[in-house]
Amino acid sequence: MAAPKPEIRTFLCRSDNIGVLMRDPATGACAAIDVPEAAPVLKVLDETGWRLTDILVTHRHADHIEGIPEVKRATGARVTAPAKAGGAVPEVDVAVSEGDTVRVGDLAGQVWETPGHCADHVTYWFRDAGIVFAGDTLFTLGCGRVMESPPETLWHSLTRFLALPDGTEVFSGHDYVLSNARFALAAEPDNENLKARAEEAERASRENRFLIPSTLGIERATNPFLRSTESALARAVDLSPGADPAAVFVALRAWKNRF
Template identity: 80%
Template sequence: MAAEIRTFLCRSDNIGVLIRDPATGACGAIDVPEAGPVLRALDETGWHLTDILVTHRHADHVEGIPEVKEATGAQVVAPAKAGSAVPLVDVTVREGDTVRVGDLEAQVWETPGHCADHVTYWFAEAGIVCAGDTLFTLGCGRVMESPPETLYRSLRRFDSLPDSAQVFSGHDYVLSNARFALAADPENAELKARLAEAERAKAEGRFLVPSSMKAERTTNPFLRSAVPALAKAVDMPPGSDPEAVFVALRAWKNRF
């Protein structure tokens, strides 16, 4: 089922995403980092916002909800585990639930690691996954409320997705992620090409969101911790436990 998408920057590096079902006219916002850019995007497209799908409770993802809800009347859907930290919630969701934006249906995955309440929305028929701060283009979220192994297990959920799936992440960290990825995997020709693409995009005022699962599987070090080159990068022997390699990579990225 086709969906119409609009992406735009919010704050300094948050990615705003609008998903519209052309069959019904329903439109969903993935988080509301800032009200102004969301309302401008709605005005420019002529779309009517019906739903706000929250990935997690952090302020830079929910700050704009009150103003946007007042302006549009949109229903706010948020992780049950976020409690009262998300304003004006109408519906709470957990692992295994489904949500709808018109006829577009998304599965709810609980993907903790960046924070305990984080969820991801997988629109299977549309081929769109809204990963928030769990999976980024060429990177992954910073671990804040759990052991890094928790985030590793959340990222493994994405293994089930087709190569064609489009990945919408919550921030434009592409250049810094690409530079780290190349430091960890310097012989990866596809990664070198992606860094060059990211640099061109930055110069042209664009960003590489969405990405695709195919691209992430070949270039994102945090999805490739079973690859011998990544074990070598963190001074581990070939065949090392991928989870342990991931933990070492995430610790290195924190210092990078």
């Protein structure tokens, strides 16, 4: 018999950060994925009655960790963070690296090191639940800005997501979907799946909701950065069809930076 799916709550933090709580219904254990600010996390915990046991940190940037001390004081949650973040993440109890396993009750997640946005970034892949917490590596219709590495490093990290099943739910750290959709349409204006997704993003914005989670299948069909293997994207950045996908990605990311 398959294990029950985890319960998930997503909510806005700061101006465009996405807060996520994941609860294991079998044990009651509950994790926050990053803590951009304390108040929204504590509010949702109060509304749901969930007991926070864990905080899973994707990377050390302030807009993902600044609420940790207050939330830990209020809940006693265990803080798991990338080992490569060193002392930059407060209140760390467990440091993790590539190949480690994290547990939230009976839910088990694999740690991937996914550098590119920053050197310490990790992703948490809960295989049995069909969920991946991508932080600022992969966004709905986009990807993170390259900050601490050659852009090819981020491309290598993104290729790991391409191996996941289409139904995998992707939870990312920000809601940038409207700006991402505008860029994606500029890069691939004839993509019918993308046109429909952009219209969906506009509806979601009008209805005060966001398209997180997405799925790998949707992102594979619409996200230009995951589609760097496609001839249409190579042509969009003045490269020949069949060009090295890493080179296409680098050109796309540079274009997005100027967009």
